[in-house]
Amino acid sequence: MVDFEWYRSFCIIYKYNSVSEAAKVRMMTQPAMSQHLASLEAEVGEALFIRTPRKMIPTERGKQLYSQLAPLIESLEEATMNFKTASLPTLTFIKIGTAHEFYTEKILPQLHQSNSSVISSFGTADQLLELLKEDKLDLIVTSKKIPAPGIEYQKVMDEEFVIVAPAAYELPVTDSLEHTEHWLSAQHWISYGLDLPIIRRIWREHFKKRPQIRPVHVIPNLHMILKAIGDGAGLSVIPTYLLENSGDKRTKVIFGELKVNNELFFAYKLKDKQLPQIHEMMTIIRENG
Structure with a gap:
């Protein structure tokens, strides 16, 4: 049998x-x-x-x-x-981890839709994955799909990143990609990290080289970076959904063709796959992505 x-x-x-x-x-x-x-x-x-x-x-x-x-x-x-x-009490809990900016723009405005009590954590992709492995989180939204035993991933959405400058910036008149790259390299840049996350992707995908840039400021928060751009501190790379919601007229997108897409994924323990609160939260985020 x-x-x-x-x-x-x-x-x-x-x-x-x-x-x-x-x-x-x-x-x-x-x-x-x-x-x-x-x-x-x-x-x-x-x-x-x-x-x-x-x-x-x-x-x-x-x-x-x-x-x-x-x-x-x-x-x-x-x-x-x-x-x-x-057989459990009516109120259930879900422990969710994301980047601070994604949570602010995509989850916080829809939090009232959740029938569960949401316990939120913020961190980098690597930090959140470790918390998920240790059962300190039930669901994470991450830009890295790192293979790990017992962890399953589902795609959420594509983020589109563009180069953003102060509204008063004067741009060079050129059709040359080489001249554009040279001009961009000479500007003041604000980065999310010293390793130039996303900025490296712009250079690799469009200029086929590594950026020769040393950021003048490193600010690990995209909302603060956007404010710093508006204040005239330099250029950076920002997701379009953040620009759409900011309403800040002090900034502008430059060289719109030099954009890159970044995939975002849900990650959860395979053993928790059928938990209703995980399904509910994924649905809420997807419907408002």
Whole structure:
């Protein structure tokens, strides 16, 4: 008789192409995970994976079985989670982490839509991922899709970044990309960090080189950077959604063709995938992205 846990183990092995990674996700030992797979293969009567030194490659029978099992297991796990939450107090909690600026512009105005109590944290992509791994956060919005056992990512949206200058800035009249790059390199720049995040992307994608820039100011807050630009402190790279909401007439976009897109992702623990409060918060953010 087939044990339901064999099916769950099989689906996780299929997802990660690895018995060892699947064991970490399910918090089992590797021998126990291998035993689940061996028992299921014995029941099915044929191999479900081709073992290679680097990964597990599903056979045609394995692919067929996964396509049948995956939606059924997700439905069962969702039903189980609903049973659990039905017995909990009415007020639920969700611990969410994002960049300060994204939270201010995209989440804070919609916070009243949440039926859960929201506990918010702010930090860099690396900091937020560590908090998620330690179960100190339930959901993060991040610009880095860093592979990690038991962590699943879903794309949220694309951010568009443009170069922004004080409104009074006089621009050179030129059609030459080389002259534009030379002029930009000679300006005062304000950066989010010493490693010139996003500014490097502008140079790499449009000028095919590293920027030869030393920022005059480093301010790890985009709202403050935008204010500093308006005050005449220099140029920087700002997401368009922040400009749309700021209403600041003291700044302007320059060289609009020199823009870059940056992907944002939701990240959460695979074990928490079916939590209603996570689904609700992702829906709220997506609908207002």
